[in-house]
Amino acid sequence: MSNRKHHICPVEIAGFLDNTFRRWLQHPKKILEPYIKEGMTVLDVGCGPGFFSVDMAQMVGERGRVIASDLQEGMLQKLGDKIQNTELEERITLHKCENDKIGLSQQLDFILAFYVVHELPDQAGFFRETASILKPDGQIFIAEPVFHVSNADFEATVRKAREAGLIPVESPRLLFSKTVILKKADL
Numbered sequence: 001m002s003n004r005k006h007h008i009c010p011v012e013i014a015g016f017l018d019n020t021f022r023r024w025l026q027h028p029k030k031i032l033e034p035y036i037k038e039g040m041t042v043l044d045v046g047c048g049p050g051f052f053s054v055d056m057a058q059m060v061g062e063r064g065r066v067i068a069s070d071l072q073e074g075m076l077q078k079l080g081d082k083i084q085n086t087e088l089e090e091r092i093t094l095h096k097c098e099n100d101k102i103g104l105s106q107q108l109d110f111i112l113a114f115y116v117v118h119e120l121p122d123q124a125g126f127f128r129e130t131a132s133i134l135k136p137d138g139q140i141f142i143a144e145p146v147f148h149v150s151n152a153d154f155e156a157t158v159r160k161a162r163e164a165g166l167i168p169v170e171s172p173r174l175l176f177s178k179t180v181i182l183k184k185a186d187l
């Protein structure tokens with residue numbers, strides 16, 4: 001059971017994550033439009049083949065930056081191939097993270113963790129780390145797949161976020177997903 005929970009999405013099925021049909025159901029710009037503004041520095045953690053990273057880079061514009069981070073080199077390679085020789089190459093930094101550590105120090109305006117938190121071995125550590133690199137007025141968007149994550153598991157995830165000093169402020173409606181937007185609690 002725990003193996004199922006922490007099962008890591010293989011590179012071989014990257015095509016299921018990045019295709020026109022998904023774009024129709026879960027359009028990155030429509031989902032992220034309330035949260036990402038021009039000039040922001042944003043993180044797409046567990047970016048996979050970059051279904052969200054590319055649109056995020058278009059949204060932050062020339063002055064903004066996207067850090068696209070994943071555990072699997074093969075996922076980063078797919079994103080790298082997609083942006084090669086485009087203007088987005090300058091805007092997107094590919095970052096290979098560890099299983100239990102993202103390993104960034106710069107402060108971020110926005111963090112996206114889409115369909116990745118249930119794959120993490122240490123959710124509490126993940127929220128402590130993301131809280132430490134989030135700007136005081138920054139936001140974290142968590143989305144989890146309804147078919148893999150039960151209500152109880154999602155509630156446990158939100159509890160771990162609270163324990164790390166993050167508070168839920170919103171749950172945007174999103175097809176096939178459980179979501180929460182987190183902000184830093186006022187000290």
Ligand SMILES: C[S@@+](CC[C@H](N)C(=O)[O-])C[C@H]1O[C@@H](n2cnc3c(N)ncnc32)[C@H](O)[C@@H]1O
Binds near residue numbers: 009045052
């Ligand atoms: C289901 S995919 C989602 C990809 C992307 N966020 C999307 O929605 O298209 C989960 C991704 O999280 C990555 N991942 C799993 N465990 C991770 C970890 N500990 N740190 C960073 N990324 C991880 C996997 O390699 C995979 O690319």
